[in-house]
Amino acid sequence: MSTTQTPIVYADGIGPDRAALLAEEFGIRTTAQFLEHYPFRYVDKTQFYSVAQLTAAPVEVQVKGQITKIEEVGPPRQKRLVATFTDGTGFIELVWFKGAKWIRRSLKLNTPLVVFGKVNAFNGKKSIPHPEISAPALSSETQSALEPVYSTTDKLTKKGLNSKGIAKVMKALLRKELEHIKDPFTIEFAKEHGVVSKKQALFWIHFPSSREHLEAAKKRIKFEEFFFLQLTQLRNKLRNKSAIKGYPFAEVGQTFLNFYNNHLPFELTGAQKRVVKEIRADVATGAQMNRLVQGDVGSGKTIVALLAMLLAIDNGFQAALMAPTEILATQHYQGLKELCEPAGITIELLTGSTNKADRASIHQRLQSGELHILIGTHALIEPTVKFANLGLAVIDEQHRFGVAQRAKLWKKNEHPPHVLVMTATPIPRTLALSLYGDLDISVIDELPPGRKPITTHHLYEKNRLKLNGFMQREIAKGRQVYIVFPLIEESEKLDLKNLQEGYEQLLRDFPRPQYQIAVVHGRMKPEEKEGEMQRFASGKAHILVATTVIEVGVNVPNASVMVIENAERFGLSQLHQLRGRVGRGSEESFCVLVSSFKLSNDAKTRLETMVRTQDGFEIAEVDMNLRGPGDMMGTRQSGQLQFKLASLTQDGNILNWARGVVEQLLSNDPQLNDQNHVPIKEHWKALYKDQWGWNRIS
Numbered sequence: 001m002s003t004t005q006t007p008i009v010y011a012d013g014i015g016p017d018r019a020a021l022l023a024e025e026f027g028i029r030t031t032a033q034f035l036e037h038y039p040f041r042y043v044d045k046t047q048f049y050s051v052a053q054l055t056a057a058p059v060e061v062q063v064k065g066q067i068t069k070i071e072e073v074g075p076p077r078q079k080r081l082v083a084t085f086t087d088g089t090g091f092i093e094l095v096w097f098k099g100a101k102w103i104r105r106s107l108k109l110n111t112p113l114v115v116f117g118k119v120n121a122f123n124g125k126k127s128i129p130h131p132e133i134s135a136p137a138l139s140s141e142t143q144s145a146l147e148p149v150y151s152t153t154d155k156l157t158k159k160g161l162n163s164k165g166i167a168k169v170m171k172a173l174l175r176k177e178l179e180h181i182k183d184p185f186t187i188e189f190a191k192e193h194g195v196v197s198k199k200q201a202l203f204w205i206h207f208p209s210s211r212e213h214l215e216a217a218k219k220r221i222k223f224e225e226f227f228f229l230q231l232t233q234l235r236n237k238l239r240n241k242s243a244i245k246g247y248p249f250a251e252v253g254q255t256f257l258n259f260y261n262n263h264l265p266f267e268l269t270g271a272q273k274r275v276v277k278e279i280r281a282d283v284a285t286g287a288q289m290n291r292l293v294q295g296d297v298g299s300g301k302t303i304v305a306l307l308a309m310l311l312a313i314d315n316g317f318q319a320a321l322m323a324p325t326e327i328l329a330t331q332h333y334q335g336l337k338e339l340c341e342p343a344g345i346t347i348e349l350l351t352g353s354t355n356k357a358d359r360a361s362i363h364q365r366l367q368s369g370e371l372h373i374l375i376g377t378h379a380l381i382e383p384t385v386k387f388a389n390l391g392l393a394v395i396d397e398q399h400r401f402g403v404a405q406r407a408k409l410w411k412k413n414e415h416p417p418h419v420l421v422m423t424a425t426p427i428p429r430t431l432a433l434s435l436y437g438d439l440d441i442s443v444i445d446e447l448p449p450g451r452k453p454i455t456t457h458h459l460y461e462k463n464r465l466k467l468n469g470f471m472q473r474e475i476a477k478g479r480q481v482y483i484v485f486p487l488i489e490e491s492e493k494l495d496l497k498n499l500q501e502g503y504e505q506l507l508r509d510f511p512r513p514q515y516q517i518a519v520v521h522g523r524m525k526p527e528e529k530e531g532e533m534q535r536f537a538s539g540k541a542h543i544l545v546a547t548t549v550i551e552v553g554v555n556v557p558n559a560s561v562m563v564i565e566n567a568e569r570f571g572l573s574q575l576h577q578l579r580g581r582v583g584r585g586s587e588e589s590f591c592v593l594v595s596s597f598k599l600s601n602d603a604k605t606r607l608e609t610m611v612r613t614q615d616g617f618e619i620a621e622v623d624m625n626l627r628g629p630g631d632m633m634g635t636r637q638s639g640q641l642q643f644k645l646a647s648l649t650q651d652g653n654i655l656n657w658a659r660g661v662v663e664q665l666l667s668n669d670p671q672l673n674d675q676n677h678v679p680i681k682e683h684w685k686a687l688y689k690d691q692w693g694w695n696r697i698s
């Protein structure tokens, strides 16, 4: 944050041992980094309680009064020192289990004192063990402060850097360094946007003299964190638009129109039409498109992607669609092939398991331009895969790919192709702005018509009979049922056992030949899997028992019941995706979450959320609150989401505000040449000089 790059070893009170430990434990190497080791909470010494008010609680409180009696009590080996303390409203005991002798000598009877600590209650008696005791301050200034509490470790504590030790070094460092800290915001800029100066913020975040000052400091620091991330993203976006030449898809031609008028299997929803229009407007400009399409499971993102690909073809270009897994790529291929072939559009699939001969043929037809659309996994960004003229790249489930992979796609043609990115399930807006803030965002916020809401129930194991009866009734009506077992990566064996046991129980409850059950799991050969899936898809099997491979795998509109076993072991977005497998036909659909009786609080929240709502955007918010943004998106992206102070779950309003300020700033002064903005530019360059965000294009 600060540009002071002094090694921390030179700070007063540090020295080589402590410096090495700070680096080891917290990655702190410079004084600037040390200054960013913000307190994680504050002890409130601004308030006094009366003794009568005190109740046992795990927070520190402060009382003013005097000690009336001191004595040592208990058997010889367990002696403790007990002081009786009062402020006139009641009595409380101060207790020491260690150091009795020394403490006894230092305590004064019947003199005003300030006592600080946590209240315990034992047998109805209130006490404060090992309190901090001080003389009342003469002026309110020195007493009324919020004391910082820093995170530390055992090793640091042993070297004297407990929270108090850190505070001491911090204070000394601030005194010395504060004058040298560069502020990326000029006084005017800070004033204009209602934030305090960096110096002020740094001092107050560590040693606030009041709640108001602390809030002002937090606001400034969070604003700054979001500000520079948004600056990078919006600047990149602006550059893409102005500096990166894209291929203009000026024409809406025969391929698109023929497909749209004669081969589209359904009427597009209003939201799909709107997004197709947004894409069309974007690709026609001559600038490169970088667009994120967000939409709930089943909102129909694939057809939107196909229509965009047809635009490419109409303008003499090829298109590629990249999916994160082979199953997903295959499913896209199968679905799209059915739509494309009757319309005379050539399409192929390329994955890690494509055989040599097919691969050679695909390469050759790609280079000759005969092939219009290539679907694949990341196999299609290999350098050996060369396109005659790639104009559009669609990336499904972008968050599973790294930035480097995205960049490789850019190099597949002379100018970078247009890029359309699709999410599998919605992500919260704050997260979208942080990860994809350099993209334009389209939202498909409408499901295709005729979808009936899915009724979701939560059942405990012991209600299995009820569940079996329900499944039998649905099957009697001609419906089909999915049963999903969890897959834990660490223990494939255990999974298989789960699944096997479940399967055997099912065979007893749903005997042949009346019932047919298909099974799919990760250890099967692809042909076997395919065969079992087929048995279910064709309606021959009534029940499909599976591990989560079906999460992204199949589309069987007649299947109307989704049973999820050990539902407490699934994450929210997984549950939501799984549930999205049903409710695709015209029949009423159900999702049953089966769990054990013992549930963690988080698991309870997940299951309750699933029962309460089907809205993917709402579910995504809950998911982010539970897991935190980094975990939610996978570790790949988490670096970009690590703010020192700001929180994507709690500070959405500050993020929006910062983004607004940056938008306005860039529209008025895109080069940041204004005297008032030069420090921003310099700070930004220093901050991002090693990161892709800054250098990606330049």
Ligand code: ADP
Pocket: 266, 267, 268, 269, 272, 295, 296, 297, 298, 299, 300, 301, 302, 303, 448, 449, 555
């Ligand atoms: P997702 O957004 O989850 O990728 P898909 O593109 O797989 O959703 O679409 C889900 C299902 O809905 C598919 O069977 C698709 O054919 C169908 N579908 C998509 N759009 C429409 C629509 N406008 N009307 C009817 N069905 C649609």
Ligand code: MG
Pocket: 301, 302, 424
């Ligand atoms: Mg999809």
